[in-house]
Amino acid sequence: MNELRDLLGDLVADVDAVFLFSPNASFFEEFDDVDEEIVVVGPENTLDAEPFVELPIDFTDLEGRLRFGVEGALEQGIVDEGDEVLCVTEVLDGAENTLVRVQTNDFSPSGVYDMFVNSRADASVVRDVFEVAIELGKKGQKGKPVGALFVVGDAGKVMNKSRPLSYNPFEKSHVHVGDPIVNVMLKEFSRLDGAFVISDAGKIVSAYRYLEPSAEGVDIPKGLGARHMAAGAVTRDTMATAIVLSESDGLVRAFKGGELVLEIDPEEY
Numbered sequence: 001m002n003e004l005r006d007l008l009g010d011l012v013a014d015v016d017a018v019f020l021f022s023p024n025a026s027f028f029e030e031f032d033d034v035d036e037e038i039v040v041v042g043p044e045n046t047l048d049a050e051p052f053v054e055l056p057i058d059f060t061d062l063e064g065r066l067r068f069g070v071e072g073a074l075e076q077g078i079v080d081e082g083d084e085v086l087c088v089t090e091v092l093d094g095a096e097n098t099l100v101r102v103q104t105n106d107f108s109p110s111g112v113y114d115m116f117v118n119s120r121a122d123a124s125v126v127r128d129v130f131e132v133a134i135e136l137g138k139k140g141q142k143g144k145p146v147g148a149l150f151v152v153g154d155a156g157k158v159m160n161k162s163r164p165l166s167y168n169p170f171e172k173s174h175v176h177v178g179d180p181i182v183n184v185m186l187k188e189f190s191r192l193d194g195a196f197v198i199s200d201a202g203k204i205v206s207a208y209r210y211l212e213p214s215a216e217g218v219d220i221p222k223g224l225g226a227r228h229m230a231a232g233a234v235t236r237d238t239m240a241t242a243i244v245l246s247e248s249d250g251l252v253r254a255f256k257g258g259e260l261v262l263e264i265d266p267e268e269y
C-alpha cells in the first residue's frame with residue numbers, strides 16, 4: 001500500500017540544507033540531530049542559531065521570504081549554487097505548516113538581500129523607510145491614495161543631481177527616520193511633489209527635491225511613470241536606494257543600481 005509518507009518522502013530526501021524560518025525554540029531543538037545543515041532565517045537571532053540569515057522586514061509573501069533567505073545564505077557562503085534546500089515556514093499564520101523544496105539556482109539574483117545588507121545606508125534606515133512607505137500605502141493621506149518617493153543614502157550626490165521644488169522644511173533640523181514624530185512629518189509632507197532625500201545614517205536631508213538624473217539606458221517596467229523613472233535613474237547615477245509608493249497602483253517598489261529589486265503590496269502587511 002502506498003503511504004503518503006512514502007509518496008512525499010522524496011520532497012525531503014537528499015537535501016543539502018534545511019532552512020527554518022522563524023522557528024520556535026522547541027521546534028528548532030528537534031533538528032539537533034539531523035545530518036543536514038540547519039539554517040535559521042528570521043528577524044532576530046533569539047535562538048543564537050549558527051548559521052543565521054537576518055530578515056530585515058517581515059515578508060508576508062512566501063516567495064519574497066524564500067528568496068531573501070536563499071539569497072542571504074548564498075551571499076554568506078552558507079550554501080552554494082545548485083544546492084538543494086528544504087524551506088520550512090508558515091503561511092496563513094499556521095506555524096511551520098509549509099515545506100518548499102528549491103534549488104538555489106531557481107532564484108535568479110534579484111538584489112533584494114544586497115539592497116538591505118550592502119546598501120550605503122544602514123540596513124535599519126532602509127527598513128525604517130520601507131515601513132513608512134508601507135504604512136502610507138495602507139492608510140493613504142486622509143483616506144486618499146498618495147504617492148511618495150524616498151531616496152536613501154549617498155545624499156550629497158543625490159542633492160547634486162536634484163533641485164528644490166519648494167522651501168526645505170528639514171533645512172535646519174536634525175531629525176531621523178524611525179522617530180515616531182518624523183513618520184508623521186514624512187506622511188504630511190508627502191502630499192506635495194518631489195522626493196525625500198535621506199542620509200546613510202537616516203537623517204532627513206530634504207523634502208521636495210525634483211530629481212534630475214540622466215535617465216538614458218534606465219530600464220524600468222513598462223507602465224510606470226516619471227516618479228519611478230526618476231527613482232530608477234537616481235540609483236544608477238548614485239549609490240542610493242530609492243523606495244517608491246505608487247499613487248496609481250498602491251505598490252511599494254525599491255530600486256538599486258538602476259533596477260527594480262523589490263515590489264510589495266502594503267495591503268498584505
Ligand SMILES: Nc1ncnc2c1ncn2[C@@H]1O[C@H](COP(=O)(O)OP(=O)(O)OP(=O)(O)O)[C@@H](O)[C@H]1O
Nearest residue numbers: 147193194195210211225226227228230246247248
Ligand atoms: N523627477 C522627479 N523627481 C521627483 N519627483 C517626481 C519626479 N517626476 C515625477 N515626480 C513626482 O511623481 C508624481 C507622479 O508622477 P507620475 O504620475 O508621472 O509618476 P508615476 O511613476 O506614474 O507614479 P504614480 O504611480 O505614483 O502615479 C509627480 O506629481 C511628482 O510629484
Ligand SMILES: [Mn+2]
Nearest residue numbers: 224225226248
Ligand atoms: Mn502616474
